[in-house]
Amino acid sequence: MAALINVPAKAKRGDVIEIRTLTSHIMETGFRHTADGALVPRDIITSFTCRYNGTEVFRADLFPAIAANPYLSFFTVAKESGKFEFEWIGDNGYSSTASASITVE
Amino acid sequence: MPTTRRQFLSIAGGATVAGTIPIVTLRPLEATPAMLSTAIRNVVGEAQIHTGKVKLDIPPLVENGNTVPVTVSVASPMTATDYVKSIHVFNEKNPQPNIGNFYLNPSSGRAQVSTRMRLADTQKVVAIARMSDDTFWQVAADIVVTLAACTEEMN
Numbered sequence: 001m002a003a004l005i006n007v008p009a010k011a012k013r014g015d016v017i018e019i020r021t022l023t024s025h026i027m028e029t030g031f032r033h034t035a036d037g038a039l040v041p042r043d044i045i046t047s048f049t050c051r052y053n054g055t056e057v058f059r060a061d062l063f064p065a066i067a068a069n070p071y072l073s074f075f076t077v078a079k080e081s082g083k084f085e086f087e088w089i090g091d092n093g094y095s096s097t098a099s100a101s102i103t104v105e
Numbered sequence: 106m107p108t109t110r111r112q113f114l115s116i117a118g119g120a121t122v123a124g125t126i127p128i129v130t131l132r133p134l135e136a137t138p139a140m141l142s143t144a145i146r147n148v149v150g151e152a153q154i155h156t157g158k159v160k161l162d163i164p165p166l167v168e169n170g171n172t173v174p175v176t177v178s179v180a181s182p183m184t185a186t187d188y189v190k191s192i193h194v195f196n197e198k199n200p201q202p203n204i205g206n207f208y209l210n211p212s213s214g215r216a217q218v219s220t221r222m223r224l225a226d227t228q229k230v231v232a233i234a235r236m237s238d239d240t241f242w243q244v245a246a247d248i249v250v251t252l253a254a255c256t257e258e259m260n
Contacts, residue, residue, distance in 0.1 A: 016214030029223070031200045057213065061206040063222050065199050067172040067254075073219040077212050 005086065007100040011078035018057075020073040021051065023088050023096060030066035045070055045090035053082040078104045124142035126129040141195055144202035145233065148193050149241050155234065158242040159192075161232045165247070170224040170254035177207075179216035179234040179242070189216040190235045 006020040023045070030042025042064065050058040057076045070088075086098045145154075162176035179189045188211045195205040207218045216234070224230075227250050233243045 029200070034228070052212075055212075057210065059208040060218075060220075061203075063203040063205060064201055065196060065204040067221040067223050071219070071221050074209075075213050075215040075217055077214040079212070 003098040005098050005100045007084055007102055010103045013104050015078045016075050017078050018075055021086055022071045024069050027068040043091050045088045047089045049087045053084045080104050137203045141197050141202045144195055148165045152239045152241050154243050159232050159234045159244040161244050161246045161248050162246055167248055167250045169252045170250040172221045173224050175222050176219040181216045183214055183216055185211045188237045190237055192218055193233045198226040225253045226252045
């Protein structure tokens, strides 16, 4: 699935950088009904993880109260050049990944 | 036999009582303040919750509850010995009291998280931070929502 990742391409060693992620997902709450009264089953992303060269730097548990197309922004210290890997896991076996690289000087 | 005033009142009173029961049992689907405190206790346990250190950035008046920007920041040096372990965000009146749990570590550099949430009603939002010394700090914000999210009909 499509994801938008915003990681600075370059950073100085020790800088605190902001990472912003947006992924497309309906985040169906499981509390809504169709016009004829049937409950729409829950379908949400429940977990997000960010790894920096293999080490987990940020993790989040998401609930139905997170808006559709979950947006998350957080910070980390730029330590070394390498790769950020992002993973979204959700209901009905949903799984999606994305990655971004950074050059640290 | 003409209906007496006493009979009329007892019938009318009975109808009112019968009418209110379904209203009570069919209360709107929402978390109660009790559910909010239970959800908070699930995270915090028996620990004392202090007020302060945490800042909750939400527009005080929200037109559309379907997507409400929220930023939580915690005053912390984020060093190896003094950092924020996790941030938990709760609400009072959505069908569920949880919004999100965010786990940080010393390499986060800055204890700040942003996301977008849904709010079903005008209500209170609570953010709690767990520090590396396992103390808990909280802040609450009151949000006015004009268009509710979560439980509307699907078209």
